Amino acid sequence: MSQIRNRSVLLAAISAIAVVTAAPVFAEEIIIGAATAQTGGLAPYDQPALAGLRMAIDELNAKGGLAGKYKVNLIIKDTRSDTAQTATVTQELIDAGAKIMITPCDADPSISAGQLTQPLGIPSLTLCGSAPVLTQAVGDVMFGTYPADNLQATAVADFAIAEGKRKVFLLTSPDATYVANLPEYFGKVFEKKGGKIVGRGTFTMNQPDFSAEITNIKGLAEQPDLIMTAAYEPDFPAFIQQLRGAGITIPVYGADAIGTPTIKALGKLVDGVVYTAAGYPEAGSKLEAFNAAFAKHAGHAPESTYEVNGYEIGLILDQAVKTAGSDDPKAIRDAIANLKDFEGITGKITYAGTDRMPLRPVVLMRYEGGEPKYVETVVPAAADVPAP
Amino acid sequence: MIAQQIINAVSLGGVYALLALGLAIVFSIVGLINFAHGELMTLTGYVLLAALIAGVPFPAAVLLAVICAAVAAVAMERIAFRPMRGASVTSLLLTSFAVSGLLKVIFQNGVSARPQAVAIPSWMTGAFSIGDFTIGVGPTISIVVSILALIALEFFLRRTVTGTAMRAAAEDFDVVRLMGIPANRIIATAFLLSGLLAGLAAMLWVASRASVDPLMGFTPVLKAFIAAVVGGLGSLPGAVAGGFLLGVIEVLLQATLPAAIAPYRDAIVLSGVIAVLLIRPQGLIPAVRVQRS
Numbered sequence: 001m002s003q004i005r006n007r008s009v010l011l012a013a014i015s016a017i018a019v020v021t022a023a024p025v026f027a028e029e030i031i032i033g034a035a036t037a038q039t040g041g042l043a044p045y046d047q048p049a050l051a052g053l054r055m056a057i058d059e060l061n062a063k064g065g066l067a068g069k070y071k072v073n074l075i076i077k078d079t080r081s082d083t084a085q086t087a088t089v090t091q092e093l094i095d096a097g098a099k100i101m102i103t104p105c106d107a108d109p110s111i112s113a114g115q116l117t118q119p120l121g122i123p124s125l126t127l128c129g130s131a132p133v134l135t136q137a138v139g140d141v142m143f144g145t146y147p148a149d150n151l152q153a154t155a156v157a158d159f160a161i162a163e164g165k166r167k168v169f170l171l172t173s174p175d176a177t178y179v180a181n182l183p184e185y186f187g188k189v190f191e192k193k194g195g196k197i198v199g200r201g202t203f204t205m206n207q208p209d210f211s212a213e214i215t216n217i218k219g220l221a222e223q224p225d226l227i228m229t230a231a232y233e234p235d236f237p238a239f240i241q242q243l244r245g246a247g248i249t250i251p252v253y254g255a256d257a258i259g260t261p262t263i264k265a266l267g268k269l270v271d272g273v274v275y276t277a278a279g280y281p282e283a284g285s286k287l288e289a290f291n292a293a294f295a296k297h298a299g300h301a302p303e304s305t306y307e308v309n310g311y312e313i314g315l316i317l318d319q320a321v322k323t324a325g326s327d328d329p330k331a332i333r334d335a336i337a338n339l340k341d342f343e344g345i346t347g348k349i350t351y352a353g354t355d356r357m358p359l360r361p362v363v364l365m366r367y368e369g370g371e372p373k374y375v376e377t378v379v380p381a382a383a384d385v386p387a388p
Numbered sequence: 389m390i391a392q393q394i395i396n397a398v399s400l401g402g403v404y405a406l407l408a409l410g411l412a413i414v415f416s417i418v419g420l421i422n423f424a425h426g427e428l429m430t431l432t433g434y435v436l437l438a439a440l441i442a443g444v445p446f447p448a449a450v451l452l453a454v455i456c457a458a459v460a461a462v463a464m465e466r467i468a469f470r471p472m473r474g475a476s477v478t479s480l481l482l483t484s485f486a487v488s489g490l491l492k493v494i495f496q497n498g499v500s501a502r503p504q505a506v507a508i509p510s511w512m513t514g515a516f517s518i519g520d521f522t523i524g525v526g527p528t529i530s531i532v533v534s535i536l537a538l539i540a541l542e543f544f545l546r547r548t549v550t551g552t553a554m555r556a557a558a559e560d561f562d563v564v565r566l567m568g569i570p571a572n573r574i575i576a577t578a579f580l581l582s583g584l585l586a587g588l589a590a591m592l593w594v595a596s597r598a599s600v601d602p603l604m605g606f607t608p609v610l611k612a613f614i615a616a617v618v619g620g621l622g623s624l625p626g627a628v629a630g631g632f633l634l635g636v637i638e639v640l641l642q643a644t645l646p647a648a649i650a651p652y653r654d655a656i657v658l659s660g661v662i663a664v665l666l667i668r669p670q671g672l673i674p675a676v677r678v679q680r681s
Contacts, residue, residue, distance in 0.1 A: 043501035212642035213394035238597035247515035265505035
């Protein structure tokens, strides 16, 4: 027994030496770890975002890497949309030498990853996690990249008020930060601007029975003229299907997570639904050019604005390494935190002076006849945006 | 309002009852809790979607999807569970988890991780009025289909030879085999029926959620399992009672709990389940089973 163990220790030692001596020396390589969901509920969001990031990194590597100097080795590991698994793979990526960490499109797993990267000072960027509490919950290494929930909610609330809507029903779920808080941010802005919350309802995510909640809405003494929710798939299709099935025609507004092919494919069912996006490809815009380039690169058109957001993360990292002038994680972190008016694809991105949730434009969209239609691009006044 | 909520409760309970019954039929005969039952639902959803995309008319697509579920259930038994026949309850349980996990990954990698929208015909999302309250077409169909399926199953089990043999097998399989009834036929029929029930439940489930995704089978099979345990594992009337009870409790709690407590709904429901099991450890309507040593 001990002989076998001795032999295997010896073998391990030999192979370790072999690896060390045989490995080619990449003095100017930087490892970026991507702890993202390839399977499970977050996969439909993480995958498009990651595809955008990969395209950016492929392009940057063709030009020599980040800042033209540090060739990127992107290591991707599947979190299976599970918060605990996210922590496990994050640790594996840290052990592999990651100097920058990319985390999933949701606050909860991103926080679990951030708790590991924070003590080590590894800058961590969530792909499209948009809960503003996310960066505060972790600390100074955590960055959001997508328009924050309170920013999106303010944009939608401003729009609803401008349309003349005054009475809202908020539908939330305590199961995820995004779904729990975004409608409440909306409610705060809405009330401040003269609107009224006439009711609140909750649901359990992934349980597609909304019948009791819908009957409650029907029974409200004061009928809302708008239902605001941050539910996404598969809950949002179930909700709207059952709502319309019960004969309720009150408009439903949401946020970025319903800007997906699945929701679009619901066709007539989602007519009039307003949601947000990170950008809109106007003719001649940078985003239009990106969409064409992405289609060429990936073999299919972007599904949403998560692709361009992922691509912009690549650009932000490139700029940060340029400013930092090194691949030192702390210097990269400082460079991102001080980024101001950085010209992305969708518009100007600013981190300086924020809680590491970027200031950037929000686009409002509306489904009409099964097609997403552009409404407007807004940058809500900072004073209107409710505190996280 | 109250009448409306009762309709909601019966409608949800009906779906749970169909699912729990599917689990119970298989359990009563082979002692297996088939956690891959949910993936039969997922498969049904994808077949429906594929048929609709291929231009098959809606009723034919539904029929095709339900048949596929039944065939898939039989195939599942033949491929995965028959080689394990006679194995311990734990081995069977793990096998069903393996089948479930495998199918989920196949759906994710073979189709898409993203939910796919299913175009439910507009007449199914409509509503009609009786007196001063409106009833959705969806819940009505759900209730009618559940009741018809339960009646048909009852008829099959009471009035046909195979049905009688299955009821006997649930009580004492060895004696049934001694009577010259082939075990394979009984077991295959049990899976066929459970597949049919899963297919019907899947249609009702998909109609109410308007999309199919690789993980959609997990929640319903969990609910069905709870319902089957509350009702009495292996007892068919128990599964139906458990399913309706679970649906009614869930809807009534959701309807009456104030918004601040509503998130604890599932905790309250499961506490109720524990309470029921403390009072009746064998479930509401325990299965009749001859003790074999």
